Amino acid sequence: MNCRECSEFILRYLEGELPPDEQASFERHMGHCPPCLRYLEQYKLTVRAGKVACAEATALAASVPEELIQAILDSRKPR
Amino acid sequence: MDSAPGPLADDAAEAALLAGLRAGSDAAYDALVRTTSARLLAVARRIVGSEEDARDVVQDAFISAFKALDRFEGNAKLSTWLHRIVVNKALMRLRTRKRKPEAPIEPLLPSFKEDGHQVQPAADWHDGADVALERAETRAFVRSQIDRLPDTYRTVLLLRDIEEMNTPETAAMLGITENAVKIRLHRARQALRALLDGQFGGAAAAGGAR
Numbered sequence: 001m002n003c004r005e006c007s008e009f010i011l012r013y014l015e016g017e018l019p020p021d022e023q024a025s026f027e028r029h030m031g032h033c034p035p036c037l038r039y040l041e042q043y044k045l046t047v048r049a050g051k052v053a054c055a056e057a058t059a060l061a062a063s064v065p066e067e068l069i070q071a072i073l074d075s076r077k078p079r
Numbered sequence: 080m081d082s083a084p085g086p087l088a089d090d091a092a093e094a095a096l097l098a099g100l101r102a103g104s105d106a107a108y109d110a111l112v113r114t115t116s117a118r119l120l121a122v123a124r125r126i127v128g129s130e131e132d133a134r135d136v137v138q139d140a141f142i143s144a145f146k147a148l149d150r151f152e153g154n155a156k157l158s159t160w161l162h163r164i165v166v167n168k169a170l171m172r173l174r175t176r177k178r179k180p181e182a183p184i185e186p187l188l189p190s191f192k193e194d195g196h197q198v199q200p201a202a203d204w205h206d207g208a209d210v211a212l213e214r215a216e217t218r219a220f221v222r223s224q225i226d227r228l229p230d231t232y233r234t235v236l237l238l239r240d241i242e243e244m245n246t247p248e249t250a251a252m253l254g255i256t257e258n259a260v261k262i263r264l265h266r267a268r269q270a271l272r273a274l275l276d277g278q279f280g281g282a283a284a285a286g287g288a289r
Contacts (some may be wrong), residue, residue, distance in 0.1 A: 007197070039272075045204070049271075058118055
């Protein structure tokens with residue numbers, strides 16, 4: 001497996017979807033190709049960064065404007 | 080309200096709330112909206128971008144949910160059910176809001192030489208890349224870079240990685256195949272990695288945020 005193929009297989013590798021022989025080949029490549037290993041680690045960190053950054057945005061969304069809440073509740077009432 | 084288990088997390092409380100909703104109790108509706116809307120607004124904001132659109136989406140989603148309450152099976156949590164409705168409405172809003180043509184994603188993907196090696200092998204990210212995430216400004220930067228992804232890829236990344244929907248669900252929600260979800264997710268992550276490279280990488284740091 002070369003660098004290009006490894007790059008394409010990262011997602012399937014991380015999801016455990018590679019057949020055993022391809023997984024072994026992927027890991028063998030990672031074992032002797034520092035740039036690909038670095039890329040793999042950065043890919044994983046990127047996924048984590050997205051999760052952490054967006055979780056914060058959700059946590060920070062502490063309040064909703066009262067007018068929006070009232071508009072939603074009012075939508076139930078026949079006019 | 081954050082995403083931590085709130086009043087809706089408890090099964091008994093949820094059953095009581097659902098009974099109240101079905102009985103048409105104003106208090107139950109009030110409780111539902113007040114305990115779930117902040118998180119839902121954050122979800123809508125992430126997908127549609129603008130605050131105004133996000134509020135419309137949430138309001139629209141609740142109106143749909145109220146109408147569909149009779150058909151709510153109770154095999155999902157109310158909060159999960161509402162979440163899916165909001166995601167769906169937000170995606171619909173995105174689709175109707177035909178914006179400028181999407182930028183191609185290819186420039187953000189790795190390119191390879193004929194021998195299969197990367198043209199620009201990944202350079203080290205400084206040791207602090209992980210630690211940097213503990214800073215609010217880094218997290219804000221990451222969010223701003225997700226926003227830069229073309230919608231086709233951004234939506235898949237949001238649904239899979241952030242909203243934590245699985246591949247079949249994401250495929251159904253977007254009307255694409257599961258294989259397309261996997262391909263787009265991989266491309267989106269690769270592109271985001273390239274965008275973060277400017278912040279976390281040593282050599283590319285001069286390129287900065289843009």
